[in-house]
Amino acid sequence: MKIAITVDELILWDGTPMPPGYTAATVMDGMLRALREHRVEGVYGFAHTSPVADRPDDRQILERWCAAGHHLGNHTHHHACLNWVGAQRYCDDVRLAEDVLGDLLEAAPTRYFRHAMDMTGPSEARRGEVEGFLRAQRYTTAPITAWFGDFAWTAPYARALHAGDRDAAAMLRTSFVETAVARLHDHAEAGRRLFGADLPLIWLVHGTALAQDVLGEILRRFADEGVEFIPLDDAMRHPVHRVHSPVTPLFRNHLERIALAAGDEVPAPPPEAVAQVVTSGLAEGEDPMAVYDAILRRIVDRVDGTWNWSWA
Numbered sequence: 001m002k003i004a005i006t007v008d009e010l011i012l013w014d015g016t017p018m019p020p021g022y023t024a025a026t027v028m029d030g031m032l033r034a035l036r037e038h039r040v041e042g043v044y045g046f047a048h049t050s051p052v053a054d055r056p057d058d059r060q061i062l063e064r065w066c067a068a069g070h071h072l073g074n075h076t077h078h079h080a081c082l083n084w085v086g087a088q089r090y091c092d093d094v095r096l097a098e099d100v101l102g103d104l105l106e107a108a109p110t111r112y113f114r115h116a117m118d119m120t121g122p123s124e125a126r127r128g129e130v131e132g133f134l135r136a137q138r139y140t141t142a143p144i145t146a147w148f149g150d151f152a153w154t155a156p157y158a159r160a161l162h163a164g165d166r167d168a169a170a171m172l173r174t175s176f177v178e179t180a181v182a183r184l185h186d187h188a189e190a191g192r193r194l195f196g197a198d199l200p201l202i203w204l205v206h207g208t209a210l211a212q213d214v215l216g217e218i219l220r221r222f223a224d225e226g227v228e229f230i231p232l233d234d235a236m237r238h239p240v241h242r243v244h245s246p247v248t249p250l251f252r253n254h255l256e257r258i259a260l261a262a263g264d265e266v267p268a269p270p271p272e273a274v275a276q277v278v279t280s281g282l283a284e285g286e287d288p289m290a291v292y293d294a295i296l297r298r299i300v301d302r303v304d305g306t307w308n309w310s311w312a
Contacts, residue, residue: 004235019161030212046075049100073112082121084305087129113139143254146201148183159281200235
């Protein structure tokens, strides 16, 4: 199995809970160390840029990523889903990201763009307008074909470490790694069903506290499973990453959208396992998704967008 590692949100969204002692800089250190130990080179990070505009000193975090031999791609400025804003507003947001990180984007071997949340809009017309703009700006759209919902662990892990709950923190670290491995196999098997052969998958992880702590363990497990780490350019040569998957309002990645259109689906994690994670350390009666909804609604407000979201 061949996979290209990619990282989104090297600096997380405003309002994202972080455990004591963890910062975007410490997360960067942990991820760079894990990638170096496993000889994974030239990884593309897709970082929305509004945090850097708000805190210019944070730019040095992204500069360190590039100085370590990795690359940056455009991921818009605000990380507003194309389902929330019109095509022109979305394209303007791509330009804003260039204003913040233009020199670092140009330093990459390939000008890659990744849609916020890997969602490509509510209609083919809106997606087509944006894709036309991206081609004119010399971008290649880099989709996601394997992920594991890693951001769901963010708030529970922060709660566990704030509370000093070692058992909960250990459970979350273990489930994070196990889910990463299981979901990689789920996506690989879906690719085989759909195309009759192994696909070079494009895998996603976010720059979270858990990535700081266990990305190295995930990469070890992948290597033990026979994974070969390849550059994004190599994965992108496969036609599946070049086609336009059907648009949908559902929160699905590129391969999952193709599977849906073919009457197939990539299996979701067991609901009881998801519930164990998102409710860990939660106060009675508290909505486990409220913190994530607040992050997304803050983005919608910043771009004067239309709230349209479901975790289904």
